[in-house]
Amino acid sequence: MPSARHHLPVAGGVIALLLTAACGTDAEGDETPAGDGDYPLTVEHAMGETEIPEVPETVVALDTTYLDSAIALEAEVIGRTDYADSGDIRDYLGEDGQTYAGDAEVVGTLEAPDLAAIAALEPDLILSAKVRHEDVYDQLDAIAPTVFSETTGATWKENHLLAGEALGRSDLAREQVDDYEERAAALGEEIAAANGGDMPTMTLARFAGEPTVRLYAPESYPGIIQADVGLGIPEEAPDAAEGEIAVNLSQEEILDLDADHIMVSTWDDGAGESEEKAQDFTGNPLWSQLEGEQHEVNDEVWVSSVSLPGANSVLDEIADLFDVQA
Template sequence: MKLRYFTTILSLILLMFVLSACSGQKESAENQDTVTVKHDLGETKVPKNPKKVVVLELGFIDALVDTGIKPVGVADDGKPKFINEKVREEIKGYTSVGTRAQPSLEKIAALKPDLIIADSSRHSGVYDKLSKIAPTIALQNLNADYQDTLDASATIAKAVGKESEMEKKLAEHNEKLKSLQDKFSDQKQSILLIGNTNEEITVRDENFFTSQLLTKIGYTYGVGDSQKSEAANGESVNIKMTIEQLLEKDPDVIILMTGEKDKLDKYGKREIEKDPLWQKLNAVKNHKVYEVDRFAWSLRRSVNGANAVIDEIDQDILPAAEKKS
């Protein structure tokens, strides 16, 4: 009886040892095949070198393409023109997975992705559901400021195993930014980004991605923390102003971000441009009102988006300002 008892105990010990070894080998194999990525909503084990990636915010597309990966799915609101034309051509063949605000879980699942890149503001409520479809990382883009955007790009690069490529991209961006900063020297012109002007004037606040980029370049942004801002339909951060309030700010430079929502007359002018108070603005009197593409200056929150803004200021806006001064 004693011999049988000890034999049973020994067998159990051996079984536990084997199970523990197997478990350790399995965990070790999993760790070798995955990389742990820290993001806004926690930590996620992502398979190394994922091939099929779905992105749920437009700004993430550039970061992914910069690493040599084309997304298989994009939440593009059913409007491919929201994506930069050159980039759109590079990712040709992707599947639209619905709107950025409410992406289709069914369409995402059908693509069988290795990785999903979500927005930590928009998609926190469906993060668990997305994670059941595929490993999901959540980063700031909708409400991202300049540094958030650079950090998100670096995190995406880590998730897809292309950190060195992104480090090079960020270094090139810093050089481009420094080159433009040098041209500004000591001049401190105030500037405002304006979107719609139909019923109310909507001004991007000082924490917005492009607003912060402009201050990095050398401008002084025309509104500060004292202004009340609000999320406008979840699309961007705006400050609502009347023409009288805008005249009080009276920026040296106005950037009109034009888009499909703007009401224009037959001459392509906004109604507000006929207002006598608009004509009193220094930027208007000094011919320093510039029209730019809203998709490029507002929706493309990425390193490449920042580079495009820098190039437009360097090649178009600064030379135009010099001619008019």
């Protein structure tokens, strides 16, 4: 059994499932979260400061991180960029995905949002990241108040809080992040208890159509979730280079993936190249020498989601894999 580089401490906590956000009532009689900020509201973000004159009712989200956050914060998403791998709202978003973004218009791709289509929607707020759309920030901000985080990925919790601030729902956003962290910690306690008090080690290997396999690092989105649960990293696992979220391993380095539990995800690139590379690796004789228990996991959830709803879905899958309560 691979030894652990560290067993991350798991804080005590009770799984919090109820959200107690302040609510208002719309014209149809449905309860919707009311803004918890004073308007006009000035939001500081990666591109400077943006004044939002009143509680935003409609949102355009140009990155899936913010699409997911807007849905979780119960905001009406009227525009979004297309997914790279499919057109439909992702399954892990459940009924909320359809309720708050099911009718959203697709306004181009992540790489090339359609500014004219966004302007035609007349949104109250636009959300994205500097790393994605810095070049068109001024045009977007001329359409509607626009708020950018610096990046996505490892800052997913902070980004959710930023979306909450911009939407006037900071209290709800903070509560949702706290609930997730308490849930992750409680799940870790369940796993440790089922494992005789010790936390197993885990790695995540991803096939993404490249000649290598990605071994995700602690600084990555799935690595942060792993740490929140308290699952250790094998001592022998190679470290990612500074600023990188994964180590790219060749077939000769397959054994570096080993852990008590090896999560394996494959990106749906639409052309079958990722699946082909996965078959190349798993057909290598070294793959059969891996000692850890292997689990196929949902790539959309574990890697592509990069959001709070996605993280909660990862916790669901971890609970199933370890046969403990979520």
